[in-house]
Amino acid sequence: MTNRPAYRTIPVLDQRPGALPVPLGAAGSTSGHTRDTLGRPLRDLRISVTDRCNFRCSYCMPKEVFDKDYAYLPHSALLSFEEITLIARQFVAHGVQKIRLTGGEPLLRKNLEVLIAQLASLRTLEGEPLDITLTTNGSLLARKAQALKAAGLQRVTVSLDGLDDAVFKKMNDVDFPVADVLSGIAAAQAAGLGPIKVNMVVKRGTNDHEIVPMARHFQGTGVVLRFIEYMDVGATNGWRMDEVLPSAQVVARLQAEMPLVALEASAPGETAQRWGYANAQGDYDPRLGEVGVISSVTQAFCADCNRARLSTEGQLYLCLFASQGYDLRSLVRTGADTDRVDDTALAQAIGNIWQGRTDRYSLLRAALPPEAQGNGARRVEMSYIGG
Ligand code: SAM
Ligand code: SF4
Ligand code: SF4
Numbered sequence: 316m317t318n319r320p321a322y323r324t325i326p327v328l329d330q331r332p333g334a335l336p337v338p339l340g341a342a343g344s345t346s347g348h349t350r351d352t353l354g355r356p357l358r359d360l361r362i363s364v365t366d367r368c369n370f371r372c373s374y375c376m377p378k379e380v381f382d383k384d385y386a387y388l389p390h391s392a393l394l395s396f397e398e399i400t401l402i403a404r405q406f407v408a409h410g411v412q413k414i415r416l417t418g419g420e421p422l423l424r425k426n427l428e429v430l431i432a433q434l435a436s437l438r439t440l441e442g443e444p445l446d447i448t449l450t451t452n453g454s455l456l457a458r459k460a461q462a463l464k465a466a467g468l469q470r471v472t473v474s475l476d477g478l479d480d481a482v483f484k485k486m487n488d489v490d491f492p493v494a495d496v497l498s499g500i501a502a503a504q505a506a507g508l509g510p511i512k513v514n515m516v517v518k519r520g521t522n523d524h525e526i527v528p529m530a531r532h533f534q535g536t537g538v539v540l541r542f543i544e545y546m547d548v549g550a551t552n553g554w555r556m557d558e559v560l561p562s563a564q565v566v567a568r569l570q571a572e573m574p575l576v577a578l579e580a581s582a583p584g585e586t587a588q589r590w591g592y593a594n595a596q597g598d599y600d601p602r603l604g605e606v607g608v609i610s611s612v613t614q615a616f617c618a619d620c621n622r623a624r625l626s627t628e629g630q631l632y633l634c635l636f637a638s639q640g641y642d643l644r645s646l647v648r649t650g651a652d653t654d655r656v657d658d659t660a661l662a663q664a665i666g667n668i669w670q671g672r673t674d675r676y677s678l679l680r681a682a683l684p685p686e687a688q689g690n691g692a693r694r695v696e697m698s699y700i701g702g
Pocket of ligand 1: 368375417418419420421452472473474514516543545546547548552
């Protein structure tokens, strides 16, 4: 008898749907300021560099689903840095000006600085450098901030759902302390990765009592705190409308403690509504800074949505709530060596896909009765396409 190890079958839980066929052919433009069927330009590309994370936020990667048996993508399925840059170059040719690296936790991807340096060499249609930023849970930021800045990263957004350790640990579900995220934010500020944004997902009944303490903590520090409505992304977080605290109520709670004045949007397609802290005269005081609210549930911003998302394995998603993406990896992995990629075919495919885009999930959801909201078709997980 041979001494073979005993294998057991591990049931795998794969939430990833199959890809849509890529529309090839010369119909799509290969460059220029491409617009979709609703006239929306393509400005912002979000790239997920890993589907893994060291946190288990209940609203994103709940422990019960993302456990030791979860089938994460094998390394060979991930886009390499060269493949990402090659694809990003063609998005930039269609008008992209801003790239956000995300995940999963992007700082878990080894040598991420190498990718940042490659992306930093791209130029917009107007010949300008790209705006390159990154969203992180902050756990590894203290260690990496300097190297990220040196590679060409301009800014970071850090997620932090409360200042109270017990509340934050309940949200991240891996016992991660607040102090370590705050050190990461301080290191990013010291490295010049500002203005830093801090994102707080608000779950009614779980961390909404942290709204005012968070605002007080970051007021006057140069950090822009943004409150995000808990969204019905993915299919695993057990979303319920009664756990959403509408942004209007967030603003009302802040107004009761610290006077605010409405500010103009900083850019077209900006998702956050901005509020500035007022001085004793009731005028915006830039030294006190600002907060933002992102009303993804109660106020759809689809009309201006100029964002495309590239998944960890190279699928293009046109909406955060889409259930399928277009397999761009198949176009860049035609041979063992990516130098042989047909750039024109890739550029045309991106043009075809964006020009045919009709997505406006939040607008359509807003028209549904409350009991039907959040009960949509099987949707892709946020950790896979990135937030
Ligand atoms: N791991 C990184 C982080 O947490 O910042 C990057 C990826 S995470 C998916 C990107 C953003 O999505 C985070 O700010 C996170 O809070 C947000 N997010 C995840 N699930 C969400 C949900 N159900 N509703 C609202 N925002 C969510
Ligand atoms: Fe990880 Fe970010 Fe999702 Fe939290 S929100 S589980 S940190 S990917
Ligand atoms: Fe954009 Fe989709 Fe969100 Fe609407 S629902 S703003 S189309 S990502």
